[in-house]
Amino acid sequence: MSSPRKRRVFPFTAVIGQEEMKLALLLNVIDPRIGGVMIMGDRGTGKSTTIRALADLLPGIEVVAGDPYNSSPSDPDLQSSDVRQRLEHGEALSTEERQVPMVDLPLGATEDRLCGTIDIEKALSEGVRAFEPGLLAKANRGLLYVDEVNLLDDHLVDVLLDSAASGWNTVEREGVSVRHPARFVLIGSGNPEEGELRPQLLDRFGMSVEVRTVRDPELRVQVVDQRTAFDTDPDGFSTAVEEGQQALQQSVVEAQQRLDQVEIDDDLRLRISAVCGELDVDGLRGDIVTNRAARALAAFEGRTEVSEDDVARVASCCLRHRLRKDPLEQIDSGDRVVKVFCKVFERSESDDRNAFELALAA
Numbered sequence: 001m002s003s004p005r006k007r008r009v010f011p012f013t014a015v016i017g018q019e020e021m022k023l024a025l026l027l028n029v030i031d032p033r034i035g036g037v038m039i040m041g042d043r044g045t046g047k048s049t050t051i052r053a054l055a056d057l058l059p060g061i062e063v064v065a066g067d068p069y070n071s072s073p074s075d076p077d078l079q080s081s082d083v084r085q086r087l088e089h090g091e092a093l094s095t096e097e098r099q100v101p102m103v104d105l106p107l108g109a110t111e112d113r114l115c116g117t118i119d120i121e122k123a124l125s126e127g128v129r130a131f132e133p134g135l136l137a138k139a140n141r142g143l144l145y146v147d148e149v150n151l152l153d154d155h156l157v158d159v160l161l162d163s164a165a166s167g168w169n170t171v172e173r174e175g176v177s178v179r180h181p182a183r184f185v186l187i188g189s190g191n192p193e194e195g196e197l198r199p200q201l202l203d204r205f206g207m208s209v210e211v212r213t214v215r216d217p218e219l220r221v222q223v224v225d226q227r228t229a230f231d232t233d234p235d236g237f238s239t240a241v242e243e244g245q246q247a248l249q250q251s252v253v254e255a256q257q258r259l260d261q262v263e264i265d266d267d268l269r270l271r272i273s274a275v276c277g278e279l280d281v282d283g284l285r286g287d288i289v290t291n292r293a294a295r296a297l298a299a300f301e302g303r304t305e306v307s308e309d310d311v312a313r314v315a316s317c318c319l320r321h322r323l324r325k326d327p328l329e330q331i332d333s334g335d336r337v338v339k340v341f342c343k344v345f346e347r348s349e350s351d352d353r354n355a356f357e358l359a360l361a362a
Helices: 019-030 047-057 081-088 111-115 120-126 135-139 154-166 199-204 217-232 234-240 242-261 266-278 285-300 308-322 333-344
Strands: 037-041 061-064 095-098 102-104 116-118 131-133 142-147 168-173 176-181 184-190 207-211
Touching: 019 037, 019 047, 019 184, 019 207, 019 242, 019 285, 019 308, 037 047, 047 102, 047 142, 047 184, 047 242, 081 176, 102 135, 111 116, 111 135, 111 154, 116 168, 131 135, 131 176, 135 142, 154 168, 154 184, 154 199, 199 308, 207 308, 217 234, 234 242, 242 285, 266 285, 266 308, 266 333, 285 308, 308 333
Parallel strands: 037 184, 037 207, 102 142, 142 184
Antiparallel strands: 061 095, 116 131, 168 176
């Protein structure tokens, strides 16, 4: 009897086009401190498919066996209070490997489902106050995906922002106080036609990418053929791209290991901050995210020093969603970032615009 197979997921490397979205997601996996990705665009452009494919691509993580918070056996910042107490008492913890968690936050979710709640059944049957972990606990060390994030209730947005910013979730319920790690890559998607995002939510996403419907007929046919081939024979299709999947997975692992060695010189950092100042970006989150994204890009491409071109490629994605909207201004926010970048870095605005696009190196 054959062993049960895991759920079939469309392979990440088989997603055609949408290079900006794919690379932004990979950079956030390499350095989760970038702060997540907001993906805005038309319906049916592969947003959800790509995000689920990313979780399937990533290598497994080592967790404490039986722990509902995916606690790390070695990193105290990624351990629940229960695991830390067991370690303090000298207990040897058994470990297991799990797939990187991918959690979907439905629009109709309640705050209790997101944060966790009291286990009523246990309270009634055993007379003890027990905590039932929520989606934030499940998402620790993984991906938390919110589709149609612009339609999410405000109170859920506030809870999500608090956890994403601090890396912890604190629950106070019926005399029970629980605090557990909630470090996740926050990924949101939405359609601009269905409503704008609150500025404070937009600012919390490290990067923002825009996806558009493919217009080229040949490329559209290619996408349809790929999807049809996968639906007809998922195992055969996945086997055909397995080599590419493994190579990309290895590149991500090596980039994660290389990240701490990547350096960015003082002049580049000064110019990044000059761009943010010229664009009148509120706060310093734009400076921090641009630095981190440029370092992650260099690490992904096998380098230990950030170049001006790295900064050029990530600048729009890191800054355009932080700009103050001027209703009288016709220029696109991405173009405004490029214009100021060229001014600060003393480049000609007639330069090839491909140099300012976030895309996988050929």
